[in-house]
Amino acid sequence: EKEWNIGLGLTDNDQYDEYLALVEYEWAPADRLGLEVELPFSLHYPVGDNGDAPGNRLNSIKIAGQYTFWVSEKHKTSMAFGYIQEFELTNFSNYGAGKLFTGNIYNPFFIAAKRLGSNFHSLIYTGPAIAHHYSDGAIHTSWQINSNLHYMIPGTRNFIGLEFNKEFNQGDFDMTIRPQLRLDVADNMLIGIVTGIPIKRETERFSSFLRLIYEPGN
Known part of the structure; x- marks a missing residue:
């Protein structure tokens, strides 16, 4: 199996709009x-005369791997572990002026997925994101616990679902609810649509x- 993904997004923040x-x-x-x-x-544009926006940049080069180590047809359950490595990059405006890479993010994770009945699917994703900044050597750890429930429309690859993104960050808790759907528009092409509704975020609003999603022929 193989697939290409191209994504475009918008996040509304207090001081600036972020285009992803x-x-x-x-x-x-x-x-x-x-x-x-x-x-x-990510591209950032200030909101109003007093808006303050970060620089535009290629956020990182991200590589990841995931291995499903247990599958039970009897229990309709699977479990997997994986690892994401991000090499963080500086703003476009700083290219050529110093270090291109500004840090690393180390993200081991665990996934458990279970089918509920014939068409409902549930999943839990959790793991720490450990950020290491080169400038001062600081190491910062946050925890992610994401859960979702999807309904697969019978006879299709389409689904509708709800995802709950939860983050614990040095005593601070943030959660975003993400309604989402996937539409099968051709034999090898799908479209995914996600919205983000923050429940407890100090600066981020609607996204x-x-x-x-393009799946080349095998």
């Missing part, structure tokens, strides 16, 4: 093993994201 874009390639070189390379971009 990504290019991602995923493939499975062996049974139960998935690999991924992703390039996520939306559109993902185009």
